[in-house]
Amino acid sequence: MRELINVIGLGYIGLPTALMMASKGLQVTGTDYDAKKVQNLQHGHLTFEEDGLQELYQKALENGITFTEEYQEADIYIAAVPTPFDKTSKKVIADYLIRAIENILEKCKKDSVIVVESTISPGTIDNYVRPLVDRENKEHNKAIQISHAPERIIPGKMVEELIHNNRTIGADSPEIAERIRKIYASFCQGDIVLTDIKTAEMSKVVENAYRDINIAYANELVKICKEAGVDVYELIQIANKHPRVNILTPGPGVGGHCISVDPWFLVGDYPGLANIIYAARKINDSMPEYVLKRISELMEQEKIESVKRVGLYGLTYKENVDDVRESPTLQLLENMKHHLATGIKVYDPYIREDMVENQYHDFHEFIKEIDLLVVMVGHDEIKEKADEIKDKVILDTRNVITGSRVFRL
């Protein structure tokens, strides 16, 4: 009998993971409490776009993957539910995870393993998951085990990275770690490192804090260089000639579900110790406001009188994806509410539904209405349309457009 894997949460992480496992011949059921999502998947419709996902979906369907709203009586559970942070305490909000674990425990059989894939702050499993599992084991003699297998994949390259990234698996014993390793090894060609649960929890948030700090360094240089009258992009190019220096590219802020969220867990749990991590978060969160300042400066310089003649290109948090979570453009629009002027126009080729005020769905309509174009996201589309925006004043926060009237951060 093949083991049944029940993937809980069919979002950006759970869905590709479930499809990947099924495509490799594992027996998989994907479960989500969002009825519409489940219905779409049951009826042949993917719920988001991603390179290679359609092919994976077809293969998984051929191999018998099923989708349900009900938790299954399975051997392995993989929980990929949201783990946001509390904006005040900065700590992880474990409510989705707790609910998922409670539902799993109602269904699961003896000796099953619950793998938490969600990103969690160090100690989350000991504080929230283990007490529930221990109680169930004691009351119903079930011997359920826990593992943590944090996910590193990035939107835009999810399928490729699922196969090629290295992974970390945390478990309470080498036997359980090995049982889970075998499942991931069915598709993962990277190294799979086995460790304890807390180290696995810590590794994921530390990796994202590292990325955040490095981005913050580039963003801090933008502000220093502006003050000093130095071109930050040229400066970074020169500095990166040093054999041991690799400064990242600055930008309008950090969005997405990982880098802009996970470092906060360490700030919330280790106040007074996570100092660089905290400073980096503040610098990156200040960038949308900095872009607003640059917009005002350029409007004055180029005699653009109304913010209604300004257009933000891009709503997503990175190029060529449809994920808008925590995006710098949304942060900027939120900040704008505190300023008197409104009416700024917005367009993103990847966002088809109406999400914000004054949003356009046609590039030409959008361009017609504006004099100052602010490139917030470097989608391929805007690079390809460089000819069509030649007559505009451009604030290019991503350094992807060239031209005489192009200004940078």
Ligand SMILES: NC(=O)c1ccc[n+]([C@@H]2O[C@H](COP(=O)([O-])OP(=O)(O)OC[C@H]3O[C@@H](n4cnc5c(N)ncnc54)[C@H](O)[C@@H]3O)[C@@H](O)[C@H]2O)c1
């Ligand atoms: N998106 C990324 O790029 C990324 C990368 C690495 C890690 N992660 C982590 O993976 C986890 C999941 O993120 P995501 O981006 O897939 O989130 P998501 O919001 O795209 O998907 C989560 C899904 O879980 C479902 N859900 C929530 N609670 C449930 C429950 N109790 N039972 C059943 N379904 C439930 C929701 O309906 C939703 O479909 C998070 O911890 C996140 O930090 C995300």
